[in-house]
Amino acid sequence: MEARIVIDLRTATPPYEQIQGQIVSLIAVGELQAGTRLPTVRSLAADLGVAAGTVARAYKELEASGVVATNRRQGTVVLPQAMAEHKENAGPPAEVLAAVDHLLATAREAGIGQKELLHLLQGRLSQAASRSDPPVSGAP
Amino acid sequence: MLDSNPLAPNFFEILVVFAPVVAIICVVLYLILRFAVWAPKRDKMLDAVRKHALWTGVIAWALSSLAPATQAGVYPSGQLQAVGSPWALIPWFAIFAPVVAVLGVHAIGQASWPAPKSPQRAAVLEFRRARDFVEPALGAVVLGVFIFSAGALVWLAFTPGFAALEPLSSIVGTGWVGAVNGRIEGYVLAAALGGALLVLTLGTLLVMRLIASRRSLEALTAEQNRTLRVIGMNRLLRVVATVASGLAGIAGNFMVQPMPDPNASTMSWFNWLGLVNVIILIVMLAWKPPPLTAPGDATDPSATASEPAMGDGPAAAKLGDSAQSVILPAVIFLVVGAAVLLPWLDGVALMATGAIVLLLTYAGTELLLRRNYARPGRSRHHLQKLLPWPLWAALILATAGLALVLARLSTDSAMGTIPSSYILTPLVYVLAVLAVGSLAAWTVLRRPALNNASTSFDALLRRRSLFRISRTVAAGWFAILGGSLQAIPYEADTNPLAIQPNFQAIGILCLVIGALILVFPMRKLTRADFVGSDPAAQPYTASAGK
Numbered sequence: 001m002e003a004r005i006v007i008d009l010r011t012a013t014p015p016y017e018q019i020q021g022q023i024v025s026l027i028a029v030g031e032l033q034a035g036t037r038l039p040t041v042r043s044l045a046a047d048l049g050v051a052a053g054t055v056a057r058a059y060k061e062l063e064a065s066g067v068v069a070t071n072r073r074q075g076t077v078v079l080p081q082a083m084a085e086h087k088e089n090a091g092p093p094a095e096v097l098a099a100v101d102h103l104l105a106t107a108r109e110a111g112i113g114q115k116e117l118l119h120l121l122q123g124r125l126s127q128a129a130s131r132s133d134p135p136v137s138g139a140p
Numbered sequence: 141m142l143d144s145n146p147l148a149p150n151f152f153e154i155l156v157v158f159a160p161v162v163a164i165i166c167v168v169l170y171l172i173l174r175f176a177v178w179a180p181k182r183d184k185m186l187d188a189v190r191k192h193a194l195w196t197g198v199i200a201w202a203l204s205s206l207a208p209a210t211q212a213g214v215y216p217s218g219q220l221q222a223v224g225s226p227w228a229l230i231p232w233f234a235i236f237a238p239v240v241a242v243l244g245v246h247a248i249g250q251a252s253w254p255a256p257k258s259p260q261r262a263a264v265l266e267f268r269r270a271r272d273f274v275e276p277a278l279g280a281v282v283l284g285v286f287i288f289s290a291g292a293l294v295w296l297a298f299t300p301g302f303a304a305l306e307p308l309s310s311i312v313g314t315g316w317v318g319a320v321n322g323r324i325e326g327y328v329l330a331a332a333l334g335g336a337l338l339v340l341t342l343g344t345l346l347v348m349r350l351i352a353s354r355r356s357l358e359a360l361t362a363e364q365n366r367t368l369r370v371i372g373m374n375r376l377l378r379v380v381a382t383v384a385s386g387l388a389g390i391a392g393n394f395m396v397q398p399m400p401d402p403n404a405s406t407m408s409w410f411n412w413l414g415l416v417n418v419i420i421l422i423v424m425l426a427w428k429p430p431p432l433t434a435p436g437d438a439t440d441p442s443a444t445a446s447e448p449a450m451g452d453g454p455a456a457a458k459l460g461d462s463a464q465s466v467i468l469p470a471v472i473f474l475v476v477g478a479a480v481l482l483p484w485l486d487g488v489a490l491m492a493t494g495a496i497v498l499l500l501t502y503a504g505t506e507l508l509l510r511r512n513y514a515r516p517g518r519s520r521h522h523l524q525k526l527l528p529w530p531l532w533a534a535l536i537l538a539t540a541g542l543a544l545v546l547a548r549l550s551t552d553s554a555m556g557t558i559p560s561s562y563i564l565t566p567l568v569y570v571l572a573v574l575a576v577g578s579l580a581a582w583t584v585l586r587r588p589a590l591n592n593a594s595t596s597f598d599a600l601l602r603r604r605s606l607f608r609i610s611r612t613v614a615a616g617w618f619a620i621l622g623g624s625l626q627a628i629p630y631e632a633d634t635n636p637l638a639i640q641p642n643f644q645a646i647g648i649l650c651l652v653i654g655a656l657i658l659v660f661p662m663r664k665l666t667r668a669d670f671v672g673s674d675p676a677a678q679p680y681t682a683s684a685g686k
Binding site: 002003004005006007008009010023026032036037038039040042043044046047048049050075 | 255256257259260261262263264265266267268352353354355356362
């Protein structure tokens with residue numbers, strides 16, 4: 001299965017953060033394995049239609065947080081430590097992933113678009129935060 | 141009334157002055173349209189992509205000609221003294237312009253795919269290397285062509301130059317009176333051609349990297365994007381291979397120039413590297429890229445081999461087509477063999493041997509087909525139309541040509557100007573090719589019908605085999621004809637108004653026709669061919685064993 005990322009230039013989140021966040025998510029769900037070579041800065045920037053500096057900054061942030069490493073020979077690769085960290089720390093439990101998949105399937109059946117779904121989720125998260133539910137912290 | 145100024149530029153001079161400016165404006169306008177305005181409609185996107193890929197290749201091919209540089213390094217009497225330096229005799233523009241144009245067109249073609257315009261952008265996280273999109277066989281052949289060209293240029297560097305011969309005022313020796321071209325020192329031309337080959341190599345590697353790293357098209361699937369890169373790589377490699385071999389062809393023309401000799405009766409030569417260039421050109425023209433299909437399109441009927449109605453058809457067709465893969469190795473063997481063995485064996489023998497090997501391969505394939513898919517004793521259907529008319533025409537033309545040439549050679553032999561082996565040798569080759577071709581055709585016609593395929597498909601498969609066999613026989617005969625024409629002794633008529641037949645040129649034309657016939661294309665099989673007009677005959681019917 002191919003790992004894809006989708007960025008939206010209309011959102012307030014800067015593109016480099018979207019790239020960075022989605023790569024971290026793909027590592028977390030196991031779609032990007034340790035040792036996987038990420039595309040070059042130039043080719044990913046070309047595919048996404050953004051400046052090369054945007055992708056370079058995302059990669060730099062990922063490198064700083066120890067998720068990937070860049071070297072001359074292999075380019076940018078996913079580090080094994082990143083996988084281990086995600087498994088130890090948060091690594092979303094299987095039932096949470098199943099619930100997310102169920103949510104996506106239900107939304108698709110109901111004809112709810114990606115943007116609308118994100119808004120709904122954002123709204124619920126805000127409500128939960130205002131009620132100070134302890135398990136959910138921070139914004140997505 | 142005032143007279144017009146004789147020094148004023150005429151229309152064509154004005155056109156020449158403004159042409160580059162107009163060309164630059166056109167390029168800028170095209171790039172603006174491509175990057176800022178143009179975006180094909182989504183439903184027509186695939187068609188637009190196909191056309192873009194095709195025209196990039198066609199334009200690059202149209203600009204790849206090295207013909208103006210064919211005579212590079214060769215100069216007529218007095219020219220070297222006029223320019224002062226051998227470096228000034230190199231046609232730099234004619235050598236480098238096609239190289240730069242081919243690379244430039246492909247680079248622009250790759251860089252000008254439309255950029256994503258919607259605010260939502262998607263990308264597949266894949267690490268793309270240039271070699272992932274190179275077809276292995278094509279890559280190997282192109283690498284071989286580059287190495288071959290580089291070798292020819294090294295050889296060229298050690299070729300000595302010689303001065304041009306002035307036209308003589310009186311007949312000397314056996315009668316040579318014309319001027320003879322001179323040539324510069326080989327290393328000078330080798331440096332120029334080597335520079336072009338280096339630029340071509342580095343440029344090709346850069347464009348290959350560009351093909352791998354350029355943006356994916358958002359309207360295409362990941363598989364289609366991959367195919368599009370393979371197509372781009374295919375078109376680039378095919379055209380650069382022809383340019384590289386063209387550089388070797390220029391070197392070949394330079395190296396075969398004869399030394400001026402007032403006592404020589406003829407000053408003929410044959411450019412073997414030029415012939416290699418023609419063969420590579422034909423092979424590269426025929427090497428098609430994979431098709432860019434919409435999801436759900438079925439392009440390869442044999443891919444659906446599991447369909448019961450097709451029976452053994454796809455497998456049998458695949459086996460028959462596999463014999464075609466012998467052609468390219470056979471051509472390479474011939475070229476290498478010709479280069480190595482020519483001092484001991486003539487070129488005609490090599491070409492006849494190549495044709496016989498091919499024919500034996502076809503006969504062997506037919507026997508394998510019989511062993512695997514046809515039960516001995518099964519009845520055959522009578523074939524209605526054995527061959528298409530162009531192949532009949534080629535066979536008749538070759539026969540007529542051979543008859544004329546052999547008659548001419550026998551006249552010369554009777555007069556004692558040539559030994560009798562000049563007639564006997566080509567005659568033996570012609571008869572040997574005919575005998576092996578007849579043997580191969582006999583195996584096709586005598587083969588029992590296929591066990592599990594429709595009778596119409598069985599007949600079609602036979603016709604395809606006969607097509608290959610007769611194509612090879614015709615190509616072999618044309619090659620022998622071309623070689624025999626080279627052997628005809630001819631002295632130029634001193635009367636300038638007399639018709640001067642150029643047997644050398646006609647011979648080369650015959651060799652080229654032979655090469656073209658050898659790769660004469662066959663229609664592709666469709667699903668309807670496999671299913672046939674009648675149901676598949678059952679393996680054990682009443683007709684079996686008759």
